[in-house]
Every structure is written in C-alpha cells, then in structure tokens.
Amino acid sequence: MEQKKKKTLLVVSLIVLLLIADQAVKLxxxxxxxxxxxxPVFGKWFYIHFIENQGAAYGMELGGEYGKLILSLFRIAAVVAIGWYIRRLIRREAPTGVIVGVSLVLAGALGNIFDSAFYGLFFSESTFTEVAHFVPWGTGYASFLHGSVVDMLYFPLIEIDRMPDWMPIWGGEPFIFFGPTFNIADSYVTCGMLYLILFQYKFFK
Incomplete structure (x- = not known):
C-alpha cells in the first residue's frame, strides 16, 4: 500500500510540474x-514562433465549429481514459518507467485541453498587430472549449527552396524539415509515446 501511495504522489507531482512548465511558457x-x-533562439534552426491552432497536435485540425468541439470532447474523454489507466497501472504495481511514460502523455493532453477550454474565456484575441491581454472571465475571444491552442516551438532544421520535379508529393515545391510549429505539451505526448514504444514495449507484450 505504501508503494502505491508513493507512485500516486509521483504521478500527481510530475503532472503538476509538467503542466506548470507548459502553461508558464504559453502564457x-x-x-x-x-x-x-x-x-531566433539558435541560428536558423530554432525559433520561438507564435501561432495558434484550432486542432490537435502539430497544427492538425478538424474543420468548423463542431469539429473543434468534437476534438475538445475527444481530448477530455482521452484524458479520463488515460487517468483511469494510470490508476490501474499503479494498482497492478507496474514498473515506474511505464507509469511515468503514460503520465507524460496525460500531462500533454491536459496542457492542450486547458488552452482550448479556458483561454478563450479570459484572453482577448491575439492578432498580427495586437498582443493578447487578460479580460474579465467570460468576456474573451471564444466560448468554453472553443479556445485556440498556443504553439511556439519551431525547428526548421533543413530548408530547401525547391525540391526536384521528379520527387513525389513535394516535387517542385519548397521543403522544410521539421516544418510544424508545436508546444511543450505536444512534446510531452511525443516523448512519452516514444519512450513507451522504445523502452517499455516488453511490459505491453
């Protein structure tokens, strides 16, 4: 029982710290x-580049107002499911590494849910000319679950002005690797999943 309490405290502490870091940077x-x-942070390879998106990780999105709502509800359902799974892992006395990996995924999902759920309620709209500011609760730029997710990490590691015409998909087009702009919460999800796949796959077998 004592071991389970320690793992529960570890999970809660880790998620809280990760959320604080994510929200501090976004705010x-x-x-x-x-x-x-x-x-620019590191030459031409790393920028803090502020954009907002209406959808999932790395700028992917579902169209329309209902698409945004569906995505937000899906996120909430996923968080509930992951939270239940972590509780089950603790009860089964799963390895700490497995619990930490799944907790990373949960923290990332929670970080982006917070943006979409609440930012629209207490922020004015960010524009190309105006910086957002805090407003009285409920008078912001969007309703509950319709806020935008803040992204800022941009790593254009390789930039090619024009790909060869014979190349499929990108032929004749400019190409950037890595093109998407993302946030810290996205990286939690990615790192958590990669860690579980690469180092904890035996547990899931």
Missing part, C-alpha cells in the same frame, strides 16, 4: 508576442 508567449512573430 509568456501569449501575453508578449503577436501572431506570426518569431524570435
């Missing part, structure tokens, strides 16, 4: 940068 970007603004 700083949201209140200090305009949409599209980019700050």
């Amino acid at each position: 700083c970007v949201k209140t200090h940068m305009t949409i599209g603004e980019a700050i």
Whole structure:
C-alpha cells in the first residue's frame, strides 16, 4: 500500500510540474508576442514562433465549429481514459518507467485541453498587430472549449527552396524539415509515446 501511495504522489507531482512548465511558457508567449512573430533562439534552426491552432497536435485540425468541439470532447474523454489507466497501472504495481511514460502523455493532453477550454474565456484575441491581454472571465475571444491552442516551438532544421520535379508529393515545391510549429505539451505526448514504444514495449507484450 505504501508503494502505491508513493507512485500516486509521483504521478500527481510530475503532472503538476509538467503542466506548470507548459502553461508558464504559453502564457509568456501569449501575453508578449503577436501572431506570426518569431524570435531566433539558435541560428536558423530554432525559433520561438507564435501561432495558434484550432486542432490537435502539430497544427492538425478538424474543420468548423463542431469539429473543434468534437476534438475538445475527444481530448477530455482521452484524458479520463488515460487517468483511469494510470490508476490501474499503479494498482497492478507496474514498473515506474511505464507509469511515468503514460503520465507524460496525460500531462500533454491536459496542457492542450486547458488552452482550448479556458483561454478563450479570459484572453482577448491575439492578432498580427495586437498582443493578447487578460479580460474579465467570460468576456474573451471564444466560448468554453472553443479556445485556440498556443504553439511556439519551431525547428526548421533543413530548408530547401525547391525540391526536384521528379520527387513525389513535394516535387517542385519548397521543403522544410521539421516544418510544424508545436508546444511543450505536444512534446510531452511525443516523448512519452516514444519512450513507451522504445523502452517499455516488453511490459505491453
């Protein structure tokens, strides 16, 4: 029983710390940068580039108002399911590494849910010319679950002005690797999944 309590405390502490880090960066970007603004951090390979998206990780989205609502509800259902699964892992006395990996995924999902659920309620709209600011609760730019997710990490590691015409898909087009702009919560999900696949696959067998 004592071991289970320790693992539960570990999970809660880890998720809280990860959420604080994610939200601190997002709030700083949201209140200090305009949409599209980019700050170079490491040459041409890493920028803090502020954009917002209406959808899932790495800028993917579902169209329309109902698409946004469906995605938000799906996120909430996923968080509930992952939380239940972590509780089950703790009860089964699963390895700490497995529990930490799944907790990373949960923290990432929670971080982006917070944006879409609440940012629209207490922030003014971010634009290409105006920085967002706090407004009275419920008077922001969107309703509950319809807010935008803040993204800011951009790593254009390889930029090619024009791909060869014979190339499928990208032939004759400019190409950037890695093109998507994402946030810290997205990286939690990615790192958690990769860690589980690469180092904890035996447990899931």
